[in-house]
Amino acid sequence: MFTDDYFMNIAFQQAQIAYEKDEVPVGCVIVHNNRIIAKAHNLTEQLNDVTAHAEMQAITAAANLLGGKYLIDCSLYVTLEPCVMCGGALTWAQLSRLVIAAEDAQRGFLHKGLALHPKTQIITGIMAEESALLLKNFFKSKR
Amino acid sequence: MFTDDYFMNIAFQQAQIAYEKDEVPVGCVIVHNNRIIAKAHNLTEQLNDVTAHAEMQAITAAANLLGGKYLIDCSLYVTLEPCVMCGGALTWAQLSRLVIAAEDAQRGFLHKGLALHPKTQIITGIMAEESALLLKNFFKSKR
Numbered sequence: 001m002f003t004d005d006y007f008m009n010i011a012f013q014q015a016q017i018a019y020e021k022d023e024v025p026v027g028c029v030i031v032h033n034n035r036i037i038a039k040a041h042n043l044t045e046q047l048n049d050v051t052a053h054a055e056m057q058a059i060t061a062a063a064n065l066l067g068g069k070y071l072i073d074c075s076l077y078v079t080l081e082p083c084v085m086c087g088g089a090l091t092w093a094q095l096s097r098l099v100i101a102a103e104d105a106q107r108g109f110l111h112k113g114l115a116l117h118p119k120t121q122i123i124t125g126i127m128a129e130e131s132a133l134l135l136k137n138f139f140k141s142k143r
Numbered sequence: 144m145f146t147d148d149y150f151m152n153i154a155f156q157q158a159q160i161a162y163e164k165d166e167v168p169v170g171c172v173i174v175h176n177n178r179i180i181a182k183a184h185n186l187t188e189q190l191n192d193v194t195a196h197a198e199m200q201a202i203t204a205a206a207n208l209l210g211g212k213y214l215i216d217c218s219l220y221v222t223l224e225p226c227v228m229c230g231g232a233l234t235w236a237q238l239s240r241l242v243i244a245a246e247d248a249q250r251g252f253l254h255k256g257l258a259l260h261p262k263t264q265i266i267t268g269i270m271a272e273e274s275a276l277l278l279k280n281f282f283k284s285k286r
Contacts, residue, residue: 048206049202049212050212050235060192060194068191083231084231085227085230085234086228086231087227088230089228091228092226109227112257114255
């Protein structure tokens with residue numbers, strides 16, 4: 001039951017909530033021992049805050065719940081490749097495992113040639129098409 | 144009166160407050176029309192949160208005060224070259240002017256070859272020695 005598809009689907013639901021709020025539709029969840037300890041979606045417009053990406057909110061919430069700032073034995077599922085800001089935050093957090101849906105060729109930290117913490121395993125391509133399509137539809141509706 | 148040295152000195156005072164709290168001593172202020180609209184120091188230990196760098200807190204506070212997420216006509220003074228996470232956040236914020244004290248050859252976004260928003264002017268070296276010495280003393284006390 002607790003597969004990467006299962007958890008990415010919950011991250012995707014978060015992205016759909018963002019879409020309904022007229023936010024760039026990106027969602028994520030953080031999982032620790034098969035338990036979801038944080039879920040979040042992008043809220044930069046509603047909060048008027050460029051730092052309110054889904055990942056940043058989830059990192060803060062998960063660390064708060066764990067009582068420590070390092071995301072050891074945690075997996076973060078996110079529907080879009082993290083940007084430089086979020087990649088930097090995940091590096092500081094020493095995340096164990098990052099699962100990415102869609103690529104971000106323009107602003108993704110991997111596409112900028114940045115590495116995460118050496119401990120972090122990176123998996124890409126889970127639910128990539130649905131996640132990319134949701135973003136594409138969002139930006140199309142803005143034109 | 145409102146020189147770069149004047150504002151960096153206030154950022155440095157924030158770094159000193161961090162030092163006294165046993166936090167990595169980095170401080171910053173954001174200035175808009177010669178008025179300080181945010182000041183902050185690193186609080187990653189106290190808040191158990193890797194995202195609680197001085198710059199991140201100041202960006203959120205300044206945007207809240209300005210009522211918009213872009214830091215147009217704002218200068219951010221910081222005692223240490225921002226990391227990748229903070230550099231990414233400043234890029235999203237379209238900051239007008241970044242004034243840096245000490246360099247961070249290991250983790251600084253400039254040293255990682257990253258650029259900020261094309262609109263952002265970057266000035267380095269203001270109060271660099273004092274700021275670097277405060278950090279050096281902090282890490283020496285930890286050994």
